[in-house]
Amino acid sequence: MIRPPANMTAQEMGRSTKAGRDFVDSIIATAKAIATDSDHQHRMQKCLCKACHYRSMLSAGVAGAACTSRPCMRCGQNQHYASTATDVLCADCAKATDLCKKCGADMELRMRQTWPVPNEPKTSPDD
Numbered sequence: 001m002i003r004p005p006a007n008m009t010a011q012e013m014g015r016s017t018k019a020g021r022d023f024v025d026s027i028i029a030t031a032k033a034i035a036t037d038s039d040h041q042h043r044m045q046k047c048l049c050k051a052c053h054y055r056s057m058l059s060a061g062v063a064g065a066a067c068t069s070r071p072c073m074r075c076g077q078n079q080h081y082a083s084t085a086t087d088v089l090c091a092d093c094a095k096a097t098d099l100c101k102k103c104g105a106d107m108e109l110r111m112r113q114t115w116p117v118p119n120e121p122k123t124s125p126d127d
Contacts, residue, residue: 030057047091049100049107073104075119 006012033039034054043053064084071078074093079086087094087101094101097116106112 026058030054033057044107047089047094047099047101047107049103049105049109051105051109052100052102073118074116 034050037043037050039053043050046053066084068081068084068086069078070081070086070088072090072093073088074097075090077090079090081087088104089097089099089101091101093099098107099105099116100107
């Protein structure tokens with residue numbers, strides 16, 4: 001594949017400069033939001049760690065367009081999603097363990113001495 005040269009015009013270089021400046025400004029704004037945890041209450045309601053919550057400020061992420069099911073890594077309950085971007089925990093288990101619903105990290109990104117373990121599989125009373 002051969003691409004033609006870019007147009008070296010004041011308009012094109014100005015557009016590139018503005019796009020670069022806007023990108024840097026968005027990274028700085030995201031860094032400030034992370035440092036102050038400016039959206040703490042909303043983040044906690046969504047059961048997301050700082051990384052997962054504020055990462056969405058930078059990009060929408062990538063996911064396939066396929067309905068996807070995935071069991072919760074703690075209780076095993078099947079979760080259903082409209083895309084391949086799935087969470088590792090159900091909301092109930094994320095709240096109970098103070099772990100991120102999306103990635104399973106500590107909600108405040110603290111290293112713990114002990115971590116939650118999966119629930120025992122549910123068995124019927126006849127077993």
